[in-house]
Amino acid sequence: MNTKAMYRLSYGLFVCTVKNGKKTNGCIINTAIQVASSPNRISIAVNKANYTHDMLKETGRCNVSVISTEAEFELFKHFGFQSGRDVDKFDESFNAKDYRIAENDIPYITKGTNAYFSLEVKESVDLGSHTLFICEPVMMEVLSDAASCTYEYYQKNIKPKPQPVGKTATGKTVWRCTICGYEWEGEELPDDFICPICKHPKADFEKIIR
Incomplete structure (x- = not known):
């Protein structure tokens, strides 16, 4: 069995942001898809090793910002190369001009993204290393006309x-x-x-x- 076949599957890249009390956090995920249209449902898979996973599990609310081809590597470093258990990802090291606060009081990323969704978890499935969250989108907006960043594009042009x-x-x-x-x-x-x-x-x- 050639496991490299897994690399042929297509993925997007997203920033999943959460808030629990005064703590705000976020991480990079590569699975966010519409899985049903009536009612509208979006599924996201989050690694259990991420602090974002634990916060989302507890609060049941998050925002998902769709990363675009205009994103810079710094975005991936900031939200993917460090843990929210150790650092505050929304302190002064992250430019306040690069995000806004949605109606659900959770930040969404505006620089290097082309859309965002505010999601409420309706059910979850334990998948071992990840939890699959089935969510209802309660707000969504288009932020730019830039193309969405695929995992392949990230590999070839951003990394x-x-x-x-x-x-x-x-x-x-x-x-x-x-x-x-x-x-x-x-x-x-x-x-x-x-x-x-x-x-x-x-x-x-x-x-x-x-």
């Missing part, structure tokens, strides 16, 4: 090309995802590690000594 690396004086061990370029620092990558950006497993990471 920085890998740079040659080797041993340096620091001697740090880094595991780099060969799919999206995400890097994790540590001696041993856990066997059950899932890339927070592209959701690929440990088998798709390469070990680098810096």
Whole structure:
């Protein structure tokens, strides 16, 4: 069985944002699709390793911003290369001009996106590594005419090309995802590690000594 067939499936890229009390957070997801039209339903799958998952599970509300081809790599780094458990993704490091607050009091991203949806969870399904949330869209708006960013477009046009690396004086061990370029620092990558950006497993990471 050639598991690389999975790479042939088409994906979009989105920022899923949530709010629980005073805490606001968000992460990159690659599955958000309309699954029914009457009633209108959108499904999103969120990795359980993401803090956004736990907040959404508790509150049942989120916004999904559709990333466009005008997005810059910094957007992916900000929402995908760090955890909301460790940082405030909506502090002063994220420009207030790049997002707005929707009617549900949750931010949605305006820079590098072309639409957003405010969603309310109607049911959820445990899928193991992810939870599938079946949601009702209660608000939606078009933000720009730019084309939606596919996973393939991100790979070819937004993600920085890998740079040659080797041993340096620091001697740090880094595991780099060969799919999206995400890097994790540590001696041993856990066997059950899932890339927070592209959701690929440990088998798709390469070990680098810096």
